[in-house]
Amino acid sequence: MSLAIEMTGLTKVYPNGRGISDVNLTVEEGDIFGFLGPNGAGKTTAMKMMAGLVKPDRGDVRLFGASVTDDFVNAMKHVGCMIETAESYPYMTANDNLKLFATFYPDVDQKRIDECLEITGMLKYKHEKPRRFSLGMKQRLGIAAAILSRPRLLILDEPLNGLDVEGMLEMRRMIKQLSQHGTTFFISSHLIHDVELTCTRIGVVYGGKLVNVDDTQSILANYSSLENYFVSEVERHARI
Known part of the structure; x- marks a missing residue:
């Protein structure tokens, strides 16, 4: 599979200490990737760098092989965004x-x-x-x-925000439908249940770090729910 997204050493730290540091991540074409973390974990910062709205302190994001920093027009050619x-x-x-x-x-x-x-x-x-x-x-x-x-890639920041139950069901159906036609998704959310039902792969962000990436299926083979997995990851990294 070819890569839709490749982050290498992606870092942006604000004066208040928030942001993300040294994120390395690849997302393959066709994935519905869920970027999961509590509010303030750095999800929106990462997505703003992906969309070229914020310049990284260090590191780079490539979309379909083109660098967002050095080749913005080509990187964004096949990308649709909804951020914040x-x-x-x-x-x-x-x-x-x-x-x-x-x-x-x-x-x-x-x-x-x-x-x-x-x-x-x-x-x-x-x-x-x-x-x-x-x-x-x-x-x-x-x-x-x-x-x-x-677009071949959709970057959606909290797309289920403010939707009623019917709206959430429709949004999930739409994401799956577009994914079947080859659209790759990068979705941030703090709504764990919806990520579990929608996303094929999941990355957990905590305290500005990407603490784990795994397939939804293999997480659910080892944990009773994504929520249990998320809580255990957060607890493990809160202790470190």
Whole structure:
């Protein structure tokens, strides 16, 4: 398998001591990779470096072989992102928001916009304005924007945030559906149960360090649940 993501010695430490240090990680194409850790563990920092929004102190991230630091345009060519919050223009309709994002991509037409609204369950709200949307609907619109260009890799920071149970089920179904069509996912979350049900591989981040990476199946073969595994990893590393 070829690599979608390769992090080597990735380090970014803020003056308050938060951030991540010396993360080495590879994610293969086709993986649904779950980046799991408590709030403040460094998940968003790592994802911002992957998306080129923050410069690392040391180390590098390669996406499909291209360095985010040295070859940003090629690295991001096949990548869709939703980091921290799904941003949209509140007084433009959902459709007009996506039309605006579509201007960045040569081959995204109205048919593709409708397709993305359909995939995310937002087609029926296409003429409504996001200022009236719930947090979950804003998240879905953010994902519709992230998949417009048919990316090979989707970087999603807490994509299940603010979704009701039905929304979570739909989001999980959508991730699995896109994954079957070859999309690789890198998803951060603190919602352990959803990561367990969605992700094929899992990395645990604690105190700015990547403490373990394993296949979901082999974790569940040794632990009764991902939550038990996570608690035991955190306890083990809290003692070190």
